[in-house]
Amino acid sequence: MTDSPSPTPPFRTRRSGGARRAAVLEVAAQVIVERGYERTRFSDVSQASGVAVSTLQFYFGSRDDMLIEALYTTTDNEVRALEQAAFDSEDPWRRILELLDHGLATLPVGAWRMLLEFWYACAHDEELRQHSVTLQRRYRAPFLETIKEGVGSGRFTPKGEPEDCTTVILSMLDGLLVPRVLEHTYINEDEVKRLIKSQVSDLLGVRES
Amino acid sequence: MTDSPSPTPPFRTRRSGGARRAAVLEVAAQVIVERGYERTRFSDVSQASGVAVSTLQFYFGSRDDMLIEALYTTTDNEVRALEQAAFDSEDPWRRILELLDHGLATLPVGAWRMLLEFWYACAHDEELRQHSVTLQRRYRAPFLETIKEGVGSGRFTPKGEPEDCTTVILSMLDGLLVPRVLEHTYINEDEVKRLIKSQVSDLLGVRES
Amino acid sequence: MTDSPSPTPPFRTRRSGGARRAAVLEVAAQVIVERGYERTRFSDVSQASGVAVSTLQFYFGSRDDMLIEALYTTTDNEVRALEQAAFDSEDPWRRILELLDHGLATLPVGAWRMLLEFWYACAHDEELRQHSVTLQRRYRAPFLETIKEGVGSGRFTPKGEPEDCTTVILSMLDGLLVPRVLEHTYINEDEVKRLIKSQVSDLLGVRES
Amino acid sequence: MTDSPSPTPPFRTRRSGGARRAAVLEVAAQVIVERGYERTRFSDVSQASGVAVSTLQFYFGSRDDMLIEALYTTTDNEVRALEQAAFDSEDPWRRILELLDHGLATLPVGAWRMLLEFWYACAHDEELRQHSVTLQRRYRAPFLETIKEGVGSGRFTPKGEPEDCTTVILSMLDGLLVPRVLEHTYINEDEVKRLIKSQVSDLLGVRES
DNA sequence: CATGAATGAGACTTCATTCAT
DNA sequence: CATGAATGAAGTCTCATTCAT
Numbered sequence: 001m002t003d004s005p006s007p008t009p010p011f012r013t014r015r016s017g018g019a020r021r022a023a024v025l026e027v028a029a030q031v032i033v034e035r036g037y038e039r040t041r042f043s044d045v046s047q048a049s050g051v052a053v054s055t056l057q058f059y060f061g062s063r064d065d066m067l068i069e070a071l072y073t074t075t076d077n078e079v080r081a082l083e084q085a086a087f088d089s090e091d092p093w094r095r096i097l098e099l100l101d102h103g104l105a106t107l108p109v110g111a112w113r114m115l116l117e118f119w120y121a122c123a124h125d126e127e128l129r130q131h132s133v134t135l136q137r138r139y140r141a142p143f144l145e146t147i148k149e150g151v152g153s154g155r156f157t158p159k160g161e162p163e164d165c166t167t168v169i170l171s172m173l174d175g176l177l178v179p180r181v182l183e184h185t186y187i188n189e190d191e192v193k194r195l196i197k198s199q200v201s202d203l204l205g206v207r208e209s
Numbered sequence: 210m211t212d213s214p215s216p217t218p219p220f221r222t223r224r225s226g227g228a229r230r231a232a233v234l235e236v237a238a239q240v241i242v243e244r245g246y247e248r249t250r251f252s253d254v255s256q257a258s259g260v261a262v263s264t265l266q267f268y269f270g271s272r273d274d275m276l277i278e279a280l281y282t283t284t285d286n287e288v289r290a291l292e293q294a295a296f297d298s299e300d301p302w303r304r305i306l307e308l309l310d311h312g313l314a315t316l317p318v319g320a321w322r323m324l325l326e327f328w329y330a331c332a333h334d335e336e337l338r339q340h341s342v343t344l345q346r347r348y349r350a351p352f353l354e355t356i357k358e359g360v361g362s363g364r365f366t367p368k369g370e371p372e373d374c375t376t377v378i379l380s381m382l383d384g385l386l387v388p389r390v391l392e393h394t395y396i397n398e399d400e401v402k403r404l405i406k407s408q409v410s411d412l413l414g415v416r417e418s
Numbered sequence: 419m420t421d422s423p424s425p426t427p428p429f430r431t432r433r434s435g436g437a438r439r440a441a442v443l444e445v446a447a448q449v450i451v452e453r454g455y456e457r458t459r460f461s462d463v464s465q466a467s468g469v470a471v472s473t474l475q476f477y478f479g480s481r482d483d484m485l486i487e488a489l490y491t492t493t494d495n496e497v498r499a500l501e502q503a504a505f506d507s508e509d510p511w512r513r514i515l516e517l518l519d520h521g522l523a524t525l526p527v528g529a530w531r532m533l534l535e536f537w538y539a540c541a542h543d544e545e546l547r548q549h550s551v552t553l554q555r556r557y558r559a560p561f562l563e564t565i566k567e568g569v570g571s572g573r574f575t576p577k578g579e580p581e582d583c584t585t586v587i588l589s590m591l592d593g594l595l596v597p598r599v600l601e602h603t604y605i606n607e608d609e610v611k612r613l614i615k616s617q618v619s620d621l622l623g624v625r626e627s
Numbered sequence: 628m629t630d631s632p633s634p635t636p637p638f639r640t641r642r643s644g645g646a647r648r649a650a651v652l653e654v655a656a657q658v659i660v661e662r663g664y665e666r667t668r669f670s671d672v673s674q675a676s677g678v679a680v681s682t683l684q685f686y687f688g689s690r691d692d693m694l695i696e697a698l699y700t701t702t703d704n705e706v707r708a709l710e711q712a713a714f715d716s717e718d719p720w721r722r723i724l725e726l727l728d729h730g731l732a733t734l735p736v737g738a739w740r741m742l743l744e745f746w747y748a749c750a751h752d753e754e755l756r757q758h759s760v761t762l763q764r765r766y767r768a769p770f771l772e773t774i775k776e777g778v779g780s781g782r783f784t785p786k787g788e789p790e791d792c793t794t795v796i797l798s799m800l801d802g803l804l805v806p807r808v809l810e811h812t813y814i815n816e817d818e819v820k821r822l823i824k825s826q827v828s829d830l831l832g833v834r835e836s
Numbered sequence: 837c838a839t840g841a842a843t844g845a846g847a848c849t850t851c852a853t854t855c856a857t
Numbered sequence: 858c859a860t861g862a863a864t865g866a867a868g869t870c871t872c873a874t875t876c877a878t
Contacts, residue, residue, distance in 0.1 A: 018837080037329075053872095172384055176380045182345075184342055195373055260864095455665075457665065475854095578825070600760070601760075613794060685842070
């Protein structure tokens, strides 16, 4: 279903690793969300994780590498979770709903913000951008597969092609991230969910199973 | 049709300024797009504009204020252009198409990127975030008005409410920005336009005039 | 009695002058007291006086010249006032008391501080230091003259020479400035006056007239 | 005899430090004396000490903190030396003479100037001013104790109270600093010593032991 | 394996000064 | 006579990075 079940990230310099390393990466991701990608310094991650600055450098080599690996790991985990969510249900429509739920929820708390940070970072770092291409493909796959399956079984009767449907759905998911990150109160969390589900339902022409 | 009688931006410290000031702001916006918001330094803008670093400080007070004012002004102009585009046509559907064209084009060159920079900056600066709330309201208005008008005249027969239609349209516009900024080649410029127009057409239930 | 009734200050560059010039100098002296000699900038004096920075430069040439002239003028006026106070009374002891009162009061308010600023500035500027030599001589003269007169008439019967008496008196005046400027509360204003008068009385061996 | 159990200086930000730190502080004090408090920059201390500017920042946090700590430490050491000098002799009058010698000498070379710099800095920094209050109390104590002792043993028969005597002595010490710092040649080093000793002798009414 | 000490590069910022009006 | 615009010089400060332990 996916084309890269466990990609080997081509990190610039992966020096050493330990048990704390993974933990530090999570902390780093948190700090990125709070302070912003570019404003995240060694000392911030050091303070938040309790690991000395020089140790961080020892782990990751440079600041950029640390940040990039943090984003890489985080987004990778995210997509992997989505990929697994795609197998939780038999019915295509239920599966779509689960994928949507997952795409909207996106991690514990305030982690839509992570996605914006990721986009921003990708826009200025070619390595991350390449990663985003892969991620996008993997992110897209479960939706596309499921839609195709639904169309094949007659559960879905969309007007357009499955590819277009997928694109539209993902664009709405991305687009609805913005008002949430920027706290635009014209629309709240519940309305977002309601809106997107009804919209996707119409789009796919869902029939009773 | 619009609700914004030319907003007065409450800048933190607007020191002084002359004719060059406005020109510098445009250059600054360009540099922000090229280098990224956080990576834009005084010296970059100085070099790009031919104005001494100390003069920039004289104009804007601080680096942050310069960047913020640049984003503020640029986005403001953008929305203002959109507001005027809304008057160019009588027929609601033609007007929607013009608004979409404008929303997709977004400035001369590579200035979708500007929007991502703006989002990123808003996520870390309360003043800009406040501005984004206002901008979003103004950006939304022409779409909403036009849709209501079209519904009233029978030109549009959407399934949902005009508010929801507007939200969906804008979310797609925002969401389709991402693959373009990140150069995700799975979809190209023309397909984006085709896709969004057909999608909006379906959404609104456009009838022949 | 004095050796320079109206000294011509050899200012580095006295460019132009007007009515506001003198007023600005007073304001500058005030600012010096408040902010400290070295911390006083053109913009401070500009703000306090309402005169544009470039105008200040037009008046005084440079920042240093402005500050030096301010200190020069202020201290000069001060000594001149002391010189005149020396003639207000016939009786040597009364005259000494008046001189002491004047030496302790030193200008309207918070202007002991001015004297400390002056010392500090003199310690780092040869021109001002030269000026301080002259000032010290003029400041000393009325005391010395009066003491000599009192000794001659039998009003004073000091143990030591008039020169030494004068030196001691002036050193106490200077020394008691410190706790007042630094707000050392172990001694208050009234005690200072009482102490110095009784001390000087003993020192001079004052007899009933 | 003294009331100061080794004060703990509440420095604003004492980042880190090693063995060189203390050495740098002494150098900084020297530079302050030579260049003046306000004119002492990082680069001056860096050049004089051979320590990189960024290291100074690493040690002290900021320029102000470096200067303040330098003055703090220096004056503290000075007073501590005085406190110990008070134990060198049994006879009160000899002890007073030693205290006077110490008060007049004040450190190796040209360090009366230090005291003027200190006053100036105190006048513009509340933290230093507070410190000066403590210092003054400690500086005063040995004199006051010794005088009281001398009075009790009949060695001294002053006209006034011991407190007043102490105040007068200290004010003369402070006041005679000025002509030395400003190089007022009307009185030289030897005369200062002769004058102050004879003056204090008269003041205390010293009797043969 | 992990860290503190030390440092250089490079940013922001202040401020006196020059110049045209 | 007085001023605003513009700028260069020089300072402080941040921060990633190197090195010895």
